Amino acid sequence: MGNVLYVDIVNDIKNQIQSGQLRPGDVILPEYELSEKYGVSRTTLRKSLALLVSEGYIYTIPGKGNYVCRPARKKYQMDFDEVDSLKVELEDIHMVDVNVITPRKSLMDKLHISYQDKVIRVRKVFLAAGRKVEYAVIYLPYEKGSPIVEDVINFANFFNVMEKQNLHFQINKTLQIQVVQADASLLDYLSVELGDPVFLVSQEIFSGEKERPLSYNEFYIVTDALRLYAETFL
Amino acid sequence: MGNVLYVDIVNDIKNQIQSGQLRPGDVILPEYELSEKYGVSRTTLRKSLALLVSEGYIYTIPGKGNYVCRPARKKYQMDFDEVDSLKVELEDIHMVDVNVITPRKSLMDKLHISYQDKVIRVRKVFLAAGRKVEYAVIYLPYEKGSPIVEDVINFANFFNVMEKQNLHFQINKTLQIQVVQADASLLDYLSVELGDPVFLVSQEIFSGEKERPLSYNEFYIVTDALRLYAETFL
DNA sequence: TAGTGGTCTAGACCACTTC
DNA sequence: AAGTGGTCTAGACCACTAA
Numbered sequence: 001m002g003n004v005l006y007v008d009i010v011n012d013i014k015n016q017i018q019s020g021q022l023r024p025g026d027v028i029l030p031e032y033e034l035s036e037k038y039g040v041s042r043t044t045l046r047k048s049l050a051l052l053v054s055e056g057y058i059y060t061i062p063g064k065g066n067y068v069c070r071p072a073r074k075k076y077q078m079d080f081d082e083v084d085s086l087k088v089e090l091e092d093i094h095m096v097d098v099n100v101i102t103p104r105k106s107l108m109d110k111l112h113i114s115y116q117d118k119v120i121r122v123r124k125v126f127l128a129a130g131r132k133v134e135y136a137v138i139y140l141p142y143e144k145g146s147p148i149v150e151d152v153i154n155f156a157n158f159f160n161v162m163e164k165q166n167l168h169f170q171i172n173k174t175l176q177i178q179v180v181q182a183d184a185s186l187l188d189y190l191s192v193e194l195g196d197p198v199f200l201v202s203q204e205i206f207s208g209e210k211e212r213p214l215s216y217n218e219f220y221i222v223t224d225a226l227r228l229y230a231e232t233f234l
Numbered sequence: 235m236g237n238v239l240y241v242d243i244v245n246d247i248k249n250q251i252q253s254g255q256l257r258p259g260d261v262i263l264p265e266y267e268l269s270e271k272y273g274v275s276r277t278t279l280r281k282s283l284a285l286l287v288s289e290g291y292i293y294t295i296p297g298k299g300n301y302v303c304r305p306a307r308k309k310y311q312m313d314f315d316e317v318d319s320l321k322v323e324l325e326d327i328h329m330v331d332v333n334v335i336t337p338r339k340s341l342m343d344k345l346h347i348s349y350q351d352k353v354i355r356v357r358k359v360f361l362a363a364g365r366k367v368e369y370a371v372i373y374l375p376y377e378k379g380s381p382i383v384e385d386v387i388n389f390a391n392f393f394n395v396m397e398k399q400n401l402h403f404q405i406n407k408t409l410q411i412q413v414v415q416a417d418a419s420l421l422d423y424l425s426v427e428l429g430d431p432v433f434l435v436s437q438e439i440f441s442g443e444k445e446r447p448l449s450y451n452e453f454y455i456v457t458d459a460l461r462l463y464a465e466t467f468l
Numbered sequence: 469t470a471g472t473g474g475t476c477t478a479g480a481c482c483a484c485t486t487c
Numbered sequence: 488a489a490g491t492g493g494t495c496t497a498g499a500c501c502a503c504t505a506a
Contacts, residue, residue, distance in 0.1 A: 064492080264472060294474095295503095297474095
């Protein structure tokens with residue numbers, strides 16, 4: 001084998017699982033016995049088990065034992081970025097407007113705010129090859145004096161804001177990807193015709209600690225400008 | 235703080251990064267000095283660093299040091315399954331046919347096979363509320379006597395095959411998600427009209443070790459039957 | 469050559485589960 | 488009470504990077 005003990009052990013146990021000697025749901029030998037069997041310290045053996053856990057092969061129940069996973073393997077890893085994920089070469093980003101608006105019911109729900117709160121709306125159009133390929137609408141709850149809101153207005157780019165605020169790591173985002181039909185309100189901002197299919201990517205941005213979203217964004221993208229790639233991982 | 239040392243250390247370093255005391259690209263104090271600073275053993279300190287690495291906060295260059303990451307945060311986690319990801323309640327899955335075909339050039343490239351190889355094609359239609367909502371085409375390189383091919387014909391369901399073969403863990407898959415226009419060949423298998431937009435999810439399935447894909451699949455899905463959800467992670 | 473991270477040990481004490 | 492995993496230590500030796 002190789003000369004790294006914990007890697008050899010990981011591979012050996014993987015092989016046992018793949019060959020069917022260990023079946024999903026089975027208990028593995030306790031750590032003490034495994035460390036004897038492989039002739040390594042318990043510390044080293046535990047490093048192997050930790051790797052197997054992180055790769056989704058086994059799971060641990062403290063006080064009971066380590067069990068072989070019943071795998072689902074439906075999880076994919078995907079990159080998305082409202083600019084870089086486009087298939088087309090962007091020529092320009094056109095700022096449509098920045099307004100303070102009174103939110104509708106659906107937006108109030110998304111942002112977890114009440115009818116008396118105001119919302120900043122930033123709208124942008126992305127141009128490529130003379131076409132309007134993406135229409136981005138960014139909604140931010142307005143908090144007077146909030147540096148985030150002021151920065152968004154100044155920077156007009158959410159990533160710069162995040163950078164300035166050192167928010168990178170505590171940010172969580174969700175995406176919803178669907179195809180909708182273009183309605184009349186889209187026609188000014190996207191090179192499509194009424195009823196044409198359009199990608200709608202809805203994004204919520206959370207600041208790790210708070211429950212309220214920092215921002216809710218909608219990206220309307222012409223169908224031929226977006227192709228998503230995903231890959232299983234672990 | 236809590237009473238788990240390595241967790242406290244992780245949080246302390248996270249805070250230093252988030253507060254800007256540690257900036258992307260900065261070198262962290264060497265492990266030896268950190269273990270002194272926090273008053274723990276190097277082993278414990280290293281456990282903290284390993285966690286920070288796995289969560290994407292820092293990265294390590296052996297022989298040099300640990301550095302604060304320059305975060306991209308475009309990575310999302312998404313579930314996809316040709317059956318369970320549908321928004322609609324499936325009523326039936328109809329097997330269209332199972333054939334041995336001679337691959338076209340594009341398929342030869344996808345499966346990494348030559349013009350003399352044969353391919354098994356399995357075609358299925360998924361029905362919901364009286365509509366054909368998904369049309370699945372599964373391509374498998376034909377290897378005589380290969381248990382996989384025999385099983386696919388018998389089971390007519392790829393996941394059962396994987397289960398029987400204990401392949402779960404060494405399987406890697408890629409997805410490509412796009413929207414295409416329905417052409418004439420689709421009309422028999424999907425409740426759409428010529429030119430209608432259709433999700434096309436292309437999937438490659440690799441068996442960890444081999445370079446050749448085990449299978450190449452195409453799922454054509456009516457646009458209103460699929461909505462994808464994704465979430466940042468780490 | 470000195471400094472850094474990578475691997476490994478042998479043993480300790482704790483909290484939890486099960487009987 | 489016995490068995491299991493969770494945490495932690497103090498020290499060793501190695502491979503790699505840099506001056």
